[in-house]
Amino acid sequence: MFGDPPHKLPQQISYLLLPRFSLIGFSSLVDPLRWANTISGKQLYQWRNLAVAGQLVESSDGIAVQVDATINDIEQCQMLVVCAGYDPQKQVQPQLVGWLRRMASHGCLLGAQDTGSYILAAAGLLNNYRATIHWENLQSFAEMFPQVKVVNDIFEIDRNRFSCSGGLSGLDMMLHLVQCQHGQELASAIAEQLIYSQRRSAEHPQRLSLQARLGTTNQKLMTAIKIMRRNLEEPLTIPALAAEVYISDRELERLFRKHLSTTPGTYYRNLRLEQARCLLQQTSRSVTNIAVACGFASSAHFSRSYLSKYGVPPSQDRQA
Structure with a gap:
């Protein structure tokens, strides 16, 4: 389960960055973990950045992020988050789909940020799971993948799958992870450091009223x-x-x-x-x-x- 205490520390989380991924969405997923380590004084989390190919992946902002490895170098992941943004359909290639399915077969906890849900769904890895995606994509996502139980929440956790809708929703999701694994006090301390005074639950609507x-x-x-x-x-x-x-x-x-x-x-x-x-x-x-x-x-x-x-x-x- 997403919030279960890890068997050993540090818990390793892999981020698969796809071209034109959301930089703010990615940062929202990583920074809470950095603060968790800093505030606790322990190495609770460790993370690495992956790419399908190459050493740099360019975000939708035009800023390139260096990765630690490509998917060809990785045989197994404990927890993986697919980070995407514009044009996710262009990223659905046999090499990536096959690798994601292998990760799932090895028991990897699979997650998605923003339109990363599209990638997992296209690989058949969200069938009969609840999942969310950015509100702009909700209708087309539901039409294209009727076997996915699409929800309009800012983040969703269903057994060994999880997803967040983009933007700052990843921050809420990772604070929830920290709270489940290491307690409310640490999660609140992280939110304070990030000057994030209005934490949101999973069911919070994506759009303004x-x-x-x-x-x-x-x-x-x-x-x-x-x-x-x-x-x-x-x-x-x-x-x-x-x-x-x-x-x-x-x-x-x-x-x-x-x-x-x-x-x-x-x-x-x-x-x-x-x-x-x-x-x-x-x-x-x-x-x-x-x-x-x-x-x-x-x-x-x-x-x-x-x-x-x-x-x-x-x-x-x-x-x-």
Whole structure:
């Protein structure tokens, strides 16, 4: 189990860094362990960085991190975290998949950070496990891997698998690990050193509340947007939307202009286009299928709207 006390110290954790991995996500996983060793005065944890090939792996920030070994040098791992970021599908190669499956067969505790969950799922190593991934990828991940029990938590631990959704969620996950293995006092001391006063549980939502994202407390406006989000495939007309919120068309228009400096129609269309872009970049669905799924009457209408918002047609954006 993720939180069981290790049989011997130091506990070794391996981080597999894949090209364009998240640097802040990786740092959030490592720094709590450094502080655990420093504060306890013991070598509780030891870590090493791995790559599929080469001595340096470039993060999404363009900063390269030196690794200690490649997967060809490693026959067994006690605990492994796959760290990924953009374009995880490009990293799913036979060499890596075969190596991950061997690690699993040897009893390795397997974890993922950000889109690292995609890599493990593509290798068949998350079948019938609960797992999380960055909120931008949740829908496409669930569609692509129906055998994975996808959850919208900041981190998830299920038997000998664990995952975190990216960003600072790795910090919460590793503080949880330290607390389970070495106690609440040490975990709290680490959080204080990192000036992290609001530790989050696994079930904490990934995204800010709608109220925080919009910067308003107007309940009618937030209700309207929630209804929009629930009806992307079959958009409501603005009069129908206003009726759902129990206000007039004119009042709905006034709320959107006052709080968001836009119209309800434009905001609704942008929500659908944002959803379309996620599906376009993260799935292999056809442009026509995506257009229908996001409430556009035709591919031509969808392409014109997409070009107007993003400056490129859908097909070109997918290629890029």
